[in-house]
Amino acid sequence: MAFMTWDERLCVGIDVIDEDHKRLVDLVNELHRSITSQAGAEVSVAIFDRLADATRFHFAREEALLDETGYEDTAEHKRGHHDLILQIQDLKAKFRHNVLTAPPALIMDFLKDWLTEHILISDKKYVSHLSTRHPG
């Protein structure tokens, strides 16, 4: 069974955003598999890189949509994105240099929790705004 499963609860109903979120869930699962199967630090760091890239890409897409449609809390949303990117980069660097300050299982729980909270708390706030202004 996958470490993190996609279900309707995580669906925001805007196709491009949902597809990005599914990709992030897939990458979290891939990272989890590489860590639990002890595939080696190089493999995990490469997946971390892809997760960081996909996260930046997704955040940029969200921010552009919010800017284009005049979302009133865009500044707060961007601050949340910025903090998350810094945390992922920090984790990636620690992973790369093998200086993690927490066990890998806790790191994975952190990644799962931030992605879930990003979708359920942060993104759900803008859904009603965006769904009336963006065709999907």
Ligand SMILES: [Fe+2]
């Ligand atoms: Fe999002």
